[in-house]
Amino acid sequence: MAEIQIRDVRKTFGDFVAVKGSSFTINDGEFFVMLGPSGCGKTTTLRIIAGLELPSSGQILLDGEDVTFNRGSERDIAFVFQLYALYPHMSVRRNISFPLRVQGAPRAEIRQQTEDVAKLLRIEHLLDRGVNGLAAGDRQRVALGRAIVRRAKAYLMDEPLGALDAEFRELMCEELRLLHNRINATTVYVTHDQIEAMSMADRICIMNLGEILQVGAPMEIYERPATKFVAGFVGSPAMNFLNAQGGIAPGAREIRINGAALGMPEAREGLDTQSAILGARPEHIQIADDGPLRGRVFAVEYMGARQLVTVDTDAGRLRVRAPNTTRVAYGEAVGLSFDPERVVVFNPDTDRALKSALYDGDARG
């Protein structure tokens, strides 16, 4: 178990910047998820933590000790690879016990621990099979088994569920989380699937284009996104963005869209750009006849207890999560009101969220 500190880590491949000066800390025993679209540098960051890649600059600290230049074999970190990397010339048993054999553990102990892990992952019946004929889910478990069979300081997992089908993925997500609750080891989990991230993480770190945009608990990220990218990446359906007027003074409680005034959390700083972007989650918008913004219903998706209504307004198209008691039809003109304490305003030039009462108490804005 260990705390991992990443300090100003940069990584370039030739002219290409894969990781742009990341700094964050992964707490001891935490399930930490790195989330971001393909190619944003998640794997690269993870490999730097594991010691498979040297950062171009910056430091990695394990429990306060600088390990930046220690080789992978000297860091005592377990790694689950994106494509498992099971040794094809070894049986399941030998794959799982590999790290123990490397450490030269006594035979009886190796046997015991391998079987315990196999039992935990429910693959005891496969122990003496080769790994080549295994189904994706089983390969996955073997790869996990090889990681957790030894007590490492931290467990790094690179999209371990990426190759599984949706149903099985959900199951494995749950199992992984349960496993974590049980062994309570520092875990860094990489994924590009926001649902996976939201459901498993203690804290999430969101990356895009090699840059860390926000680090925080899932709820914090969902409710108080630091940038427009974070707001749009997390949540399904995504946050709605509307074009609003800029020029917001510190302390303002209103934002204007095409002449209509909408309430917003009290601004803690000013915004002097021409325009602004208003962000509102589908569940923070209501269909109400006296709502300040008007639009026309474009589509209605019935989803059981709720329905998703798509409305076209002058300021842009948006989606509303409405109770299924609301009766609306295609083409109908409707009014929309916004939950004034929950909307977010973004600076259109920097994509940063405007500091407002919503963000009070956040360490990072």
Added chain:
Amino acid sequence: MSGASTAYSVVEATPRGKLIAGVVVVAYALVALIPLVWIFSTSFKSPPDSISYPPKVVFEPTLEGYVNLFTTRSRQTDEYIESLGPPETWYDELVRERNMVITGPSRFADRYWNSIVIGFGSTFLAVFLGTLTAYAFSRFKVPLKDDLLFFILSTRMMPPVAVAIPIFLMYRELGLSDTAAGMILLYTAVNLSLSVWLLKGFVDEIPREYEEAAVVDGYTRLQAFIKVVLPQMRAGIAATAIFCLIFAWNEYAFALLLTSGNAQTAPPFIPLIIGEGGLDWPAVAAGTTLFLLPVVIFTVMLRNQLLRGITFGAVRR
């Protein structure tokens, strides 16, 4: 069966297709095997049978060829042979029937041993060096990598014999002429480019993640190479070793030019086995038969690896 239609898989041949393929393959095998069968049968013929015309297909088998291959003999008068008393061994008896006595062993065993030392020695070296080189080229940032690889390949762009004269002069200066070490060095050099290129293909096929996994689990890079990469290269190493051995084993021109009394290999020796009145064909055929054996055995031993190896990884995984 009339009217019944049978569905065939698109990738599998129809029975008729299989039959035709079978006939063609068998016919080709027969044509290809005839010289081998001829050599094999000649090695068991008596010298007169071996040169009789029309050739004898049915003959009385004898080991005379093999005896002549391994011995030197001299012709003696009947009186002398009788004075020796009864023959001590079956081969003495065989030889005496032709009015000869064995005067000593021939040089064949020496030449054969030279072939084994030089053939397997150079194969081992070429594969060993090739494996390390291929791994380095595949995994490390080598400056001028592409140029170096091209250079290595370019050493095979002309027939090796083209440089026979310079090598002959060089070897004479260096004292490497007619030494096993010299021949091993030469064959290793010739085989190395093939070995590097073949093996690099195999290493490239092995995902780096295997080594990286081994490294995070506590292995050093060298241990990861030995314990994780090498086992997965087995097929490639086997295929490469066979190609190298076949070249070194069969090589004739350099062996003829650079070796004589000391380090001569079997290929230049066998065709010159002279009997009475010209070439001793059964002995030559016997030498050739024995000469073929090691490569056949080696190939059969490695054939499972080889089949996988020759497809260059296409059916692995």
